[in-house]
Amino acid sequence: MVTRFLSFGLLILLVYPAGVFAVEKAVVDSGSTAWMLTSTALVLLMVPGLSMFYGGLVRTKNVLGTMMHSFVSMAVIGVLWVICGYSLAFGKNVLGGFVGWDWDFFFLKGIDDRITNGIPEYVLAMFQGKFAIITPALISGAIAERVYFRGYTLFITLWFLLVYCPLCHWVWAADGWLYTSGASGVIDLAGGLVIHVSAGVSALVLAILMGARKGYPKTAMHPNNLVMTMMGAGLLWVGWFGFNAGSTVQSGLETARALTMTQVSAASGALTWLIIEAIIFKKATSLGFVSGILAGLVVITPAAGVVQPTGAIVLGALSSIACYYALQVKVRMGYDDSLDCFGIHGVGSGLGVLMLCFFIRDSWMSSASVAAGGSWTVWNQLIIQLKGMGAAILIAAFGTALLYFFVEKTVGFRISEEGEQEGLDKSLHSEHGYGLMNSEIN
Numbered sequence: 001m002v003t004r005f006l007s008f009g010l011l012i013l014l015v016y017p018a019g020v021f022a023v024e025k026a027v028v029d030s031g032s033t034a035w036m037l038t039s040t041a042l043v044l045l046m047v048p049g050l051s052m053f054y055g056g057l058v059r060t061k062n063v064l065g066t067m068m069h070s071f072v073s074m075a076v077i078g079v080l081w082v083i084c085g086y087s088l089a090f091g092k093n094v095l096g097g098f099v100g101w102d103w104d105f106f107f108l109k110g111i112d113d114r115i116t117n118g119i120p121e122y123v124l125a126m127f128q129g130k131f132a133i134i135t136p137a138l139i140s141g142a143i144a145e146r147v148y149f150r151g152y153t154l155f156i157t158l159w160f161l162l163v164y165c166p167l168c169h170w171v172w173a174a175d176g177w178l179y180t181s182g183a184s185g186v187i188d189l190a191g192g193l194v195i196h197v198s199a200g201v202s203a204l205v206l207a208i209l210m211g212a213r214k215g216y217p218k219t220a221m222h223p224n225n226l227v228m229t230m231m232g233a234g235l236l237w238v239g240w241f242g243f244n245a246g247s248t249v250q251s252g253l254e255t256a257r258a259l260t261m262t263q264v265s266a267a268s269g270a271l272t273w274l275i276i277e278a279i280i281f282k283k284a285t286s287l288g289f290v291s292g293i294l295a296g297l298v299v300i301t302p303a304a305g306v307v308q309p310t311g312a313i314v315l316g317a318l319s320s321i322a323c324y325y326a327l328q329v330k331v332r333m334g335y336d337d338s339l340d341c342f343g344i345h346g347v348g349s350g351l352g353v354l355m356l357c358f359f360i361r362d363s364w365m366s367s368a369s370v371a372a373g374g375s376w377t378v379w380n381q382l383i384i385q386l387k388g389m390g391a392a393i394l395i396a397a398f399g400t401a402l403l404y405f406f407v408e409k410t411v412g413f414r415i416s417e418e419g420e421q422e423g424l425d426k427s428l429h430s431e432h433g434y435g436l437m438n439s440e441i442n
Contacts, residue, residue, distance in 0.1 A: 029118025032251040036123045039246025042239045043130035047074055047137060049235025053290070054141050055433075056229030057339050061423025062145045063224055063433035069140035072153055073133050077160055081129040082108055088165035089128065093175050100169045100176075117249065127246060128168075135164055135195045141339030142203030145221075146213050146420050149428050151413035155403055159202065163399040167392055168194050178388050184368045186388035187356060187381070189258065190247040192302025192349040193392040200346020201396040203337060209404050210414050212336035214421065224433075226286050233290035237266055240297050244304040258304040261312040262297065265304075268316030269296020276324050291344065295323040298348040303356035311359025318355065319348040353389055357382045 051070035058066045077085070084106060091102030104110025111121035136156035143152075170176040171186055171194050179185040188194060213221065223229060245259035273292025274284050299319035300312055307315065326343040337343060357378050369376040407413045419427035426432065 026115035027118065028115055028120060029251075032117075032249075033119050033123060035251035035255065036119055036127055036246060036249065039242035040123065040127045040130055042242025043127065043134070043246065044074075044239075046236050046239035046243065047071070047130075047134055049232045049239055050134065050137055052228050052232030053236060054144060054232070054339055056225040056227070056232060057223045058144050059221055059423070060224040060433065061425055063425065064429055064431050065149065065424025066140070066144050068149065068429065069144070069147075069152055070137040072149075073137040073156060076153060076157055077133045077136065078129065080157065080160060081125075081132050085132055085160065085165055086125050086128065088161070089132070089168040090173050091169075093169075093173075097170075097175070097177050099166045100173050119249065124249070128172075131191055131195060131243075132160065132164060132168070135191075135199050136160055138196070138199040138341055138345055139203045139206065141341040142207040142337045143210055144338040145424065146210065146338075146415055147424075148412050148415050148419075149424075150411050151407050154411055155407045155413065158403050158406070159400065162403070163198060163202070163395055164194075167198055167395055170391060171388065178384075178391060184371065184376070184381070184384075186384055187306055188302045188353065188388065189305040190244045190301045192298070192353045193388050196298050196301060196345040196349030197353065197389065197392045198396040200342045200344075200349065201393050202400040203341035204335070204346060205397050205400040206404060207337040207342070208335050209401065212334075213338065214417060216336045217331070217334070223287070230286055230290055233293050237293055237297065240266070240301075244301060248305060254305060260309065261300050261304040261307055264309050264312040265300035265316035265319075266293050266296040268313045269293060269299070269320045272296075272317040272320035273324065276320065291323065291327075291340075292320045294344050295319040295348045298345050299352035299355075301349055302353045303359070306361060306364050307356060307359040308361045311356070311361075314359065315352055315355060319351055322351050323348050350389060353385050354382065357385060 047070050051067040054070065055063045055067040086108065087102050087105035088099050091100030091105055094101045102110075104114075105125075108122070108125060111125065114121040116124060136159055139156070139159070140147075140152065170178045171188050173179060176185075186193065215221070240262055241259050244262045245255045248254040248258050270289055270292035273288050273295065277284055277288045296316035296319060299315045300307075303311070303315060323344050326347040327340055330337055330340070330343055360378070360381075365376070365378075368381070372380075404413065415424070415427070
């Protein structure tokens with residue numbers, strides 16, 4: 001009898017682990033995961049796209065040095081993001097909510113088996129990491145042709161830790177103070193504030209503090225390769241689908257909406273810039289066309305999840321108009337934002353952060369009103385957006401100014417006059433972008 005009882009007990013132990021005693025594991029949503037993997041690759045594609053866009057706009061003697069500013073971010077920020085960036089941005093509040101921290105995110109050591117909303121945490125971490133990579137690379141456009149590579153590398157390292165990660169935590173982390181304020185928190189789907197406003201403001205501060213390139217604006221500084229710039233703009237447009245639609249962190253209706261608004265706004269921005277040039281100059285330029293593409297893309301970045309096609313068309317058009325005149329203001333004021341980072345990214349995306357309030361689709365407004373107990377209004381949301389804008393401007397401006405002086409006093413930031421005259425490619429990298437002797441001396 002005892003033998004039979006023990007045998008029966010052993011049988012129960014063998015069978016039940018797959019039944020009553022089994023621990024239910026999270027299931028991977030293959031569709032959403034596949035889209036997020038694709039989006040991650042698309043966003044990374046934007047970095048070489050940006051390097052081509054910027055590289056074609058500078059003079060021949062600086063093409064490689066300028067492209068290196070984008071590529072080095074993939075290495076520096078790519079490593080820092082794994083070590084501590086993901087934790088600082090998406091960990092739990094520390095230092096009074098100024099930044100986050102989670103030891104599970106340190107070196108990503110605690111997420112090996114973690115699945116969040118059907119998506120492996122590794123995918124989410126890598127997707128967000130690509131945003132962190134491209135943001136400091138954008139800033140390089142304002143100081144192109146006149147910086148030490150070592151100074152720039154130190155700057156983006158510190159800027160990432162002290163400006164990007166805190167701002168990212170405020171806006172996108174679950175307990176970030178801008179994420180939780182009001183009925184819906186700040187509306188910033190893919191980085192209007194976190195990426196483009198912060199980069200644009202930092203670019204403006206650096207351009208002013210560093211001073212103009214030698215000979216600017218009297219000496220003509222023509223782009224070396226507008227063909228490459230146009231190809232770079234094309235890659236940015238394609239990559240932006242991952243940028244915006246991937247930020248819905250799903251593969252469904254919201255994804256389709258964000259992708260559609262991205263396409264519509266980019267087209268509207270490009271068309272509007274062509275119309276502006278046709279009216280003023282009676283001709284169309286390739287540089288104007290790609291500037292319009294970017295204007296349309298940056299304005300829809302915060303808004304792609306809440307507007308409809310009509311709003312996307314209007315926002316794209318308004319952004320092109322605003323950015324066009326922002327570039328005219330730059331000329332009149334005399335500061336040398338070499339590749340118009342502030343004039344496009346700062347102005348265009350800042351416009352989108354605020355103007356999206358007036359184009360929010362009805363279904364989103366209804367949901368927000370219910371969540372707020374009936375107290376949500378467009379004007380309340382505008383106040384929240386302004387609060388976010390103010391926070392982004394303050395941390396970017398003050399953080400960048402402090403870091404500029406620190407870098408300049410330690411390793412050096414502004415290149416010597418001789419090095420600038422010779423060109424970044426030869427003086428800093430001992431190379432030539434096109435395999436030819438560089439005869440350009442201006």
